[in-house]
Amino acid sequence: MATLADVARRAGVSPATASRVINGSSKPVADELRERVLRAVADLRYVPNAHAQLLARPQRSVVGVVVHDVSDPYFAEVTRGLQRVATDRGRLVIICNSYRNPERELEYVEMLRGQQVAAIVLAGSGYHDADFTALLAEKLAAYEATGGRVAVIGRHEHPGDAVMPANEPGGRLLGAELCRLGHRRIGVIAGPRVLTTITDRLGGLRAALADGGVPLPDERIRYADFDRDGGARAAAELLDAVPGLTALVALNDSMAVGALTLLRSRGIRIPEEISVAGFDDMPVAADVTPALTTVRLPLVELGARAMTLALDPATDRRRVEVLPAALVRRASLGPAAG
Structure with missing residues (x-):
């Protein structure tokens, strides 16, 4: 079977020139050279390597998405939005799960750059890690220099386009509601300390509670895994260490569901004895008992907007879109007990 080198040799051109002609590169090639290459292709019955053509083709068809864990309900919803836009644009999506491992995230970016994907979307939270952040920014800049596009969801130290969930304003909404209902002894179940989303x-x-004159000392905060089991463990620690809490706030709904389960196992009535609130408004939030008060973020729209930014033509300025948060009041949050 003839190779690209065979075609170049027969046409009397360099392999790079032969490749540009065969793969339809936008770089100009003289008509006479083009005819020689095409004649050599016909004479040798050369069949291009499909994988190599895909990498060389200026219209790239694949988008790489790096998430923490697509099985997490948060990222499942975001991914729905990402895929909806990608499908409408005729693009294939590769999902890469980093499992909140920064080293794995760097490896995925390098692999996606090597595959010359059309765009990379970072859909997970940023990290409070200066060395990692600098290295990631360097790898993304190298990828963009080849014509790739980058978009991020959330707060990352990367100068590219971004879609920002209203995490800080959402926290303020929840804090103001707790103050309105008379809660002063509040425990917080936070996710991993290293994530900018948690910060x-x-x-x-904290800011809304401070405005209401409600203290939130560090002893009432527990950092846990961003899942149901982490929420249950943190809730147990808070109840055992800080008696008299009237509310538990979990900084995502999965942890809040874990807290609800733990409270029920101890026979604690919700919200009569202690209230519970979450964050994100996952589909399960309306189905648990009691239904969960939470902060709603437009997760599907976050994904859709990020993919749109990634696939739209680049501009000479950074585009940042902030999507709003809303408080969803349900039965798990009531007036402070006593």
Whole structure:
């Protein structure tokens, strides 16, 4: 079977020139050279390598998406929006799960850059890690230099286009509601301390409680895995260490569901004895008992807007879109007990 080198040799051109002609590169090639290459292709019955053509083709058809864990309800919803836009644009999506491992995230970016995907979307939270952040920014800049596009969801130290969920304002909404209902002894179940998402949500909650004259000392905060089991463990620690809490706030709904389960196992009535609130408004939030008060973020729209930014033509300025948060009042949050 003839190779690209065979075609180049027969046409009397370099392999790079032969490749540009065969793969339809936008770089100009003289008509006479083009005819020689095409004649050599016909004479040798050369069949291009499909994979190599895909990488060389200027119209790239694949988009890489890096998430923490697509099985997490938050990222499942975001991914719905990402895929909806990608499908409408005729693009294939590759989902990469980093499982909140920064090293794996760097590896995925490098792999996607090597595959010359059309765009990379970082859909997980940023990290409070200066070395990682600098290295990630360097890899993304190298990828953009080849014509790739980058969009991020959330707060990342990357200068590209971004879609920002209103995490800090959402925390403020929840804090203001707790103050309105008379809660002064509040426990917080936070996710991993290293994530910027947690910093923003907790910062908004703290600010609203401070405005209402409600203290939130560090002893009432527990950092846990961003899942149901993490929420249950953190709720147990808070109840055992800080008696008299009237409310538990979990900074995502999965952890809030874990807290609800733990409270029921201890025979604690919700919200009569202690209230519970979450964050994100996952589909399960309306189905648990009691239904969960939470902060709603437009998760599907976050994904859709990020993919749109990634696939739209680049501009000479950074585009940042902030999508709003809303408080959803349900039965799990009531007036402070006593």
